[in-house]
Amino acid sequence: MSRYWGICAILCIALASAAARADDERVPEAQKRYEAGMASYHLEEYDKAIEEWEAGYRLKPAPQFLYNIAQAYRLSNRPEKALGFYQKYLKLAPKAANRREVERHIEALGKVVEQQKQAAERPSQQPMPLKNEPTTPPPVIWPCPPISE
Numbered sequence: 001m002s003r004y005w006g007i008c009a010i011l012c013i014a015l016a017s018a019a020a021r022a023d024d025e026r027v028p029e030a031q032k033r034y035e036a037g038m039a040s041y042h043l044e045e046y047d048k049a050i051e052e053w054e055a056g057y058r059l060k061p062a063p064q065f066l067y068n069i070a071q072a073y074r075l076s077n078r079p080e081k082a083l084g085f086y087q088k089y090l091k092l093a094p095k096a097a098n099r100r101e102v103e104r105h106i107e108a109l110g111k112v113v114e115q116q117k118q119a120a121e122r123p124s125q126q127p128m129p130l131k132n133e134p135t136t137p138p139p140v141i142w143p144c145p146p147i148s149e
Contacts, residue, residue: 030060037068046076063092067102074105079116083109 033056040048049072057065070085086106090099 024060026059030056030062032056033059034065034068041068041072044075046072061092063089063096066092067096067098070102070105074109079109079112083113 033052037049037052037056040046040052050069053065053069053072056062057069066085066089070082070089073079073082073085083106086102086109090096090102090106096102
């Protein structure tokens with residue numbers, strides 16, 4: 001968790017230093033989107049957080065947005081999307097301080113995605129009736145008469 005806050009701090013520093021440049025008017029809006037995403041993330045409103053961070057990334061394509069998006073997808077049980085965003089993050093930030101953590105997530109999520117694909121490809125274990133096969137209703141079972149002594 002402390003690594004997560006470290007990444008968040010790096011993002012804040014990066015966005016704050018970029019905001020100092022008067023020529024880039026998009027950075028303050030990206031910072032707002034980052035903060036709104038963090039609020040939604042902490043409220044476990046992952047879809048809203050993703051939406052905010054995607055909008056922020058469009059304004060200021062900082063790789064940290066991709067990491068945050070990956071985290072939200074992972075925590076909302078969407079491993080394939082999370083995997084893709086972690087990979088994009090490392091592609092744009094190959095020397096990221098949290099690289100080992102991200103690689104562990106990539107490995108674990110890769111296994112989950114592969115298991116899901118294999119499960120989807122396996123035939124169902126439930127027998128399917130043939131179209132012309134007559135179906136017989138289950139036998140009727142009447143309640144037992146009371147036992148008399």
